[in-house]
Amino acid sequence: MASTGEDKRKVKAVKKMKDIMTTYYIEAKTAAQTGRKVAWITSGGPVEPLLAMDVIPVYPENHGAMIGASKMGVDLCEKAEAMGYASDLCSYARSDIACATVNGGPIGGLPRPDMLICGNNICGTVLKWYEVQARYFGCPLFIFDTPFCHTEFNDDMRRYVRRQVDEYTAFLAEACGRPFDFDRMKEVGRLSVEGQRTWQQVLDTAMNRPAPISAFDAFFHLALIVTLRGTQIAVDYYRELLAEMRERAAEGIGSIPNEKYRLLWDNLPVWYRTKWLSEKFASHGACLVADTYTSAWCGSLKYMDENDFLGSMAEGYSRIYLNIGVDEMADTVAAMVDKYGVDGVVLHSNRSCKPYSLGQYDIQRIVEERKGIPSLMIEADMVDERAFSESQIDTRIDAFMEVIRNRKN
Amino acid sequence: MLTAGIDVGSISTKAVLLEDGRFVRGRVAFTGYNAEAAGRRIFEEILQESGLTEDAVGGIIATGYGRKSVSFAGRAVTEILCHAAGARYLDAEIRSVVDIGGQDSKAIVLDADGRVKTFAMNDKCAAGTGRFLEVMARALEVDLDLFGALSLQAENPARISSLCTVFAESEVISLIARGEKRENIIAGIHESIGSRVSAMARRLGMVPPVMMTGGVAKNAGVVQALGKALDLPLRVSPQAQLTGAIGAAFLAARPE
Numbered sequence: 276m277a278s279t280g281e282d283k284r285k286v287k288a289v290k291k292m293k294d295i296m297t298t299y300y301i302e303a304k305t306a307a308q309t310g311r312k313v314a315w316i317t318s319g320g321p322v323e324p325l326l327a328m329d330v331i332p333v334y335p336e337n338h339g340a341m342i343g344a345s346k347m348g349v350d351l352c353e354k355a356e357a358m359g360y361a362s363d364l365c366s367y368a369r370s371d372i373a374c375a376t377v378n379g380g381p382i383g384g385l386p387r388p389d390m391l392i393c394g395n396n397i398c399g400t401v402l403k404w405y406e407v408q409a410r411y412f413g414c415p416l417f418i419f420d421t422p423f424c425h426t427e428f429n430d431d432m433r434r435y436v437r438r439q440v441d442e443y444t445a446f447l448a449e450a451c452g453r454p455f456d457f458d459r460m461k462e463v464g465r466l467s468v469e470g471q472r473t474w475q476q477v478l479d480t481a482m483n484r485p486a487p488i489s490a491f492d493a494f495f496h497l498a499l500i501v502t503l504r505g506t507q508i509a510v511d512y513y514r515e516l517l518a519e520m521r522e523r524a525a526e527g528i529g530s531i532p533n534e535k536y537r538l539l540w541d542n543l544p545v546w547y548r549t550k551w552l553s554e555k556f557a558s559h560g561a562c563l564v565a566d567t568y569t570s571a572w573c574g575s576l577k578y579m580d581e582n583d584f585l586g587s588m589a590e591g592y593s594r595i596y597l598n599i600g601v602d603e604m605a606d607t608v609a610a611m612v613d614k615y616g617v618d619g620v621v622l623h624s625n626r627s628c629k630p631y632s633l634g635q636y637d638i639q640r641i642v643e644e645r646k647g648i649p650s651l652m653i654e655a656d657m658v659d660e661r662a663f664s665e666s667q668i669d670t671r672i673d674a675f676m677e678v679i680r681n682r683k684n
Numbered sequence: 685m686l687t688a689g690i691d692v693g694s695i696s697t698k699a700v701l702l703e704d705g706r707f708v709r710g711r712v713a714f715t716g717y718n719a720e721a722a723g724r725r726i727f728e729e730i731l732q733e734s735g736l737t738e739d740a741v742g743g744i745i746a747t748g749y750g751r752k753s754v755s756f757a758g759r760a761v762t763e764i765l766c767h768a769a770g771a772r773y774l775d776a777e778i779r780s781v782v783d784i785g786g787q788d789s790k791a792i793v794l795d796a797d798g799r800v801k802t803f804a805m806n807d808k809c810a811a812g813t814g815r816f817l818e819v820m821a822r823a824l825e826v827d828l829d830l831f832g833a834l835s836l837q838a839e840n841p842a843r844i845s846s847l848c849t850v851f852a853e854s855e856v857i858s859l860i861a862r863g864e865k866r867e868n869i870i871a872g873i874h875e876s877i878g879s880r881v882s883a884m885a886r887r888l889g890m891v892p893p894v895m896m897t898g899g900v901a902k903n904a905g906v907v908q909a910l911g912k913a914l915d916l917p918l919r920v921s922p923q924a925q926l927t928g929a930i931g932a933a934f935l936a937a938r939p940e
Contacts, residue, residue, distance in 0.1 A: 636887065643802070654807045666749060667788070671805060674764035678800050 283528055286492060288516045295508060296498055303331045304386045312389040312451060315408065317401045319571075320394035321419055321443065321592055323467050323505045323584060327460035328447050332392075333385050335408075337502055339367035342374065343546030343658035345381040352659050354379075365627040366658035368404040375411060388414055390450050392443075396421040396598040398630045417446045421593040425600045428590055436589035444585070464584025467505040468576070473513035474500045475573040480520040481564040482615055485529025487520045490540045490563035491553040492530055500572045535560035536679050537616055541567045541608065541638070542623035542631045543657040555669070559676040565615040567608060571596040574607070601634040605641040612646045619679050620650035626662045649682065651675040685742040688730075689932025690757060691766065692723050692750030695786030695814055696899060699726040700929035701734060701741075705773075705937065709734055710926040719750030727756065743936035747928050749787070761935055763928050764792055764803050770931030771895045772798040774921040779891040782881060782910065782918070783927070784900035786814040791885035804884050809848070812880035814900050816849045820873050823856050824866060828903075831870050835905030838871030845876075852876065871905060878909030885914060895919045897927035 306313045314325050318336040325332045342348050348370055354377070355369035356362050370380070378384030391414060393405035402418065409416035419439055422432050444455040477496070481488050488496075496516060503509040531553075538556065540563045545552060556563060575594050580587040596604065611617065620642055624632045639650045653671055656662035686708070691698040697715045701708040711730045715722045723746065731738060738756075746754035747766040754760070763783070771781045772794070781792040789812050792803045810816055821828040835841075842864050846852040852873075859869050877900075894916050900906050901924035911918045923930065 649802055652804070667805070670749070670762055670764075673760075674762035674800075674803060677762060677765045678803070681799050 284530070284532070286488075286516075286519065288512070288519055289495070291512065291515070292496060292498065295503070295512060299502060300382055303333050304382075306331050306386055313386050314390045314392050315385070315388040315405075316392040317394045317397060317405070318501055319397040319592065319595055319597070320392050321440075321588055322392075323463045323588070324443055324447055324455070324460060325392065326463045326505045327456050328451050328453075330390075330447070330451065331386075332502065333388070334502055335371040335385065335404075336367050337498060338374070338380065338382075338385055339370050339658055340544075340546050341382065342370045342380045344549070346547045346660065347380055348547065348658035349660050351379060352661075363626075365398070365400045365404070365629075366656055367627065368400055370658055372404065372407055372411075375408065388412055390414055390446075391416040392419065393417065394419040394421065394592065396592055396595050398597065398628070400629075415446070415450060417443060419443060419592070421598055424594050424598055424603075426602075428594055432593065433589055436593055437586070440585050440589060460585065461582075463505040464588075465581045466507060466510055467584065468579050468581035470500060470504050470506075470509040470513060471573040471576050471579070473510060473517055475570070475576060477513055477517050477520055478565070478570055478573070480517070480524050483524040484537075484616070485527065485531070485534035486537065486562050486564040486615075487523035487528060487530060489530035489553065490566035490569065491544075491549055493566065493569040494544045494549060497569045497572065504572070529562065531557040531560070531562045533560050534562045536618045536676070536683065537562055537564045539563065539565045539567075539608065539611055539615065539617045539620045540623070541620060541635065542625045543568055543628055545623060545655045545663065546657055547660050548655070548663060551665075555672055556676075559672075559680075561676060561679070563621070565611045565617060567596060567604075567611070570611070597630050601637050602641075604634065605638045605645075608638055608642050609645050612642065612648065617646075617648065618683065619648050619675065621675070622650060622652045624652050624654045626654070626656040627658065649675065649678050685937060686736070686740050687743045687933045687936035688727065688741050688745075689766065689929040689934070689936060690723050690727055690744065690746045690748075690754050691763070691926075691928040691932060692719050692746065692748040692754060693786050693899075693928075694749050694788075695818075696925070697722040697726050697748075697750070698926050698929040699730045700926050700933045701730055701736075702930070702933040702937070705934065707923075707930070710923065710929065712925060715750065720753040720755065723750060723754040724756065745932040745936040747932045758936065759940065761932060764790065764800060766928045766931035766935065767897050768792050768794055768798065768800045768931065769934050770927035770929070771897055773930050773934050774923060774927065775893070775895060775919055777893050778895045778919065780885075780888075780894040782885050782890075782894060782896050782914075783898040784813060784877070784881060784896070784906065785898040785928075789813055789881050789884070789898075791881070791888050791890070793888050793891055802888055804888050806881075806884060811847050811849050811852065812877045814898070816852070816877065817873070817900065817903070817906075819849055819853055820856055820870075823853050824860070824869060826866065826870070831874075832902070832904035832906070834867050835871040835874050836908070838865070838867040840868055841875050842868045842872035844872045847880070871909075874903070874905040874909040875913075877906055878911075878913035881910055882913035890914060890916060892916055893919055895921070897921075897924050899925040901925070
């Protein structure tokens, strides 16, 4: 039977990714039986030293995304609210704090942590969130404090963060009861940089017209660069995905059937509505060819030295997208507009994520002025469905696409 | 050619007929429970009033929240584009539009040719909309149609600080309990709408001349309060409530 248009559009790597993530979570959930240690870590946290010590990193935020995508967020958020947490608190934090007490969610909760690693380069909420969990589980907490890089990263900041890298390796040596493995660290550092580089190349295939990969695809394929960054598994997977995307580009297979307009997405996905949103945009012939979220996991590559990972990670982990000033964020978005040939910007004002959403109006204005393209703000939340109003967002997207269509014609 | 615009809003449904771009007739009715039936009913009524049949109409565009439920329309266009087109139809100089409808408010900026350049809509909250005024009219036991005239008699507008319709209602109830004059409370309600909607409009940067559209534009008190908050004179057409439907009928004459 001849393959239909939709068959050829299916990404083959998807199945492999599901298998890898299943294996990863089985390994993590059976760590106690296999004698391995488990660390919970923030999404922007320095994971590589954990891998060097054979500790399994687990990400409450990745788990939060799974909870959101499974539409189990409201239940857990309400439970957290009943425990006394404010409904204004981040929905990842609420879901995680509630889930830990009931082992709920799509995979029956995360494995019990032996330690918690908290990097505040993504937000300030994680400090209190991880303190809450450290008390709940009675396990040690390491805080990796990265100063906010308003305009620069100076030598004082470098010394301050670099010293914490040493404290971190000492913390891990104590937690694991053996010296830190600096030899293994070199290998992990090299693999991490290689993984990030390949992930960037995957995202870059969206420069093709039509784009073989969309932001909605990237939201899915992102999982490994978050959870398995620094492993050969991630490098191999992204190499395979890159080959597939390049092949699709060569054959002119787009992520959506009839790409007419190219958009950029800002902020986290609306996890429980990714399908609805991608179909909504696709119905207008609009493909989200770039986003600031999935590219954040390779955005500080320029500061990383694969031959001196521990030395360069002070800067690499400090200068990530959410830890820089609004001007630099706007520069980043404007550069992506040029690079990917973007016709309009869609900004998700995310009730949960304050550092990501604060400054969006300025970024919107700066990019509109500098690039002369329209933008749309939609208000929602990454996990808490109560903050999503379908008919309002539907009208906004329809109106935005009318504006884009009129401008292009 | 005869064209029709059907604007199915959250509170009221509007229909307009244009003939070769000339205004023939407009009509307003409550939307009620069934948006599809409301659109169909008003269309039949306006045809009947005009002594016309459906096949005389060359193009129909539906707009408003119920736009997708109007099955007999040729296509659906959002309120943004229709209010922009309608405002330019009513006044060719207009460069910005502020529309306050039943459940949302929006600000639109047009380029010199009348195309939508950018827009903003209120977030998931009914404060500063027609529904907000309805709730307040009920609390005050005043006919909503009298709100405009009464507020213009206020000596000292009361201060309504809450951003939430429900909490603002309790503020109004405590003002009533304290014996505050009705005129002052109504003027205060209008000022709170003015400041809320103007904050959204200012963010876009209003380019004069600005027209206020939507059913709430019939309320002279809101028009005055919003103009003051924006520090810009607002143009208001007697057909303000029909603006969306006029725009829809106007666009229906053009190819997609």
